[in-house]
Amino acid sequence: MFDGNAGSPPGADANVARLCALYDGLLARADATISAEAESELKALAKIFDLDAERPAAELWPYVRAVLVRQAPAATVAPAPEVGPLTVLLVEDDAEAAAALTEALDAAGHRIVGPFHSAEAAEAATALHPIDAALLDINLSGEATGLDLARSLKARWGVPIIFLSGDVSAAAANAELAAAMLIKPYTGRDVLDALARIATPDAAVA
Known part of the structure; x- marks a missing residue:
C-alpha cells in the first residue's frame, strides 16, 4: 500500500x-x-x-x-527533473493507496484518470481520455491483471507504464512492458519522481 x-x-x-x-x-x-x-x-x-x-x-x-530494500545511495539515481502537468491513468485496487496517490498527483498539478480498481474499467476509460502515463498495480480485481492492461496500453497507444507492486518477480519477468517500477510501500515523492523521469527520458542515471 x-x-x-x-x-x-x-x-x-x-x-x-x-x-x-x-x-x-x-x-x-x-x-x-x-x-x-x-x-x-x-x-x-x-x-x-x-x-x-x-x-x-x-x-x-x-x-x-x-x-x-529502499536504501539506495544518493548517487544511484539522479534527481528528478521538473515536468509540466501530465494526464495519468491510475489503476490501484487498494482504496486507501488509490486515494493517497490521487491526492499526491493532484497536489503536484497532474490530471488523474481514475482511480480504477479493475483493468477492464481502466481500459475502457483510455478510449475517452488521452493519457501521458499509466500507474498500474499488477494484481487487480477482476479477470485481467495489470500486466494484461500494460500490454494493451503499449500496443494501442504506446503509453509509458509504471508498475506499482510488491510482485517483483512478475515485474522482472515482464520488464519490457514497464518504464519503471515502484515497490510497495512507496511514497508520493517516489511516484512523482518516477513520472518526471519517464517524461524526460534523457535524464541521466549515475
Whole structure:
C-alpha cells in the first residue's frame, strides 16, 4: 500500500527476500558466476529501476539490491527533473493507496484518470481520455491483471507504464512492458519522481 513515510524495511516482501538470498550468495565471491536466467532477471530489474543494465552482474547487483530494500545511495539515481502537468491513468485496487496517490498527483498539478480498481474499467476509460502515463498495480480485481492492461496500453497507444507492486518477480519477468517500477510501500515523492523521469527520458542515471 501507499506509505507516506520515507521508506520500507529491508526484506518487507517475500520476493525481495528471495532475490537477496539468491544474488547475495551467487555474487559473494569475486570469481562467482550466475546462470543466464539469473543474469537476465537481474538485468530486467535494473532496466525497470532505471539503472545501467550493461554493468557486469557483480557490479550491478549492489545497486539493484539497494533499490529493492529502499536504501539506495544518493548517487544511484539522479534527481528528478521538473515536468509540466501530465494526464495519468491510475489503476490501484487498494482504496486507501488509490486515494493517497490521487491526492499526491493532484497536489503536484497532474490530471488523474481514475482511480480504477479493475483493468477492464481502466481500459475502457483510455478510449475517452488521452493519457501521458499509466500507474498500474499488477494484481487487480477482476479477470485481467495489470500486466494484461500494460500490454494493451503499449500496443494501442504506446503509453509509458509504471508498475506499482510488491510482485517483483512478475515485474522482472515482464520488464519490457514497464518504464519503471515502484515497490510497495512507496511514497508520493517516489511516484512523482518516477513520472518526471519517464517524461524526460534523457535524464541521466549515475
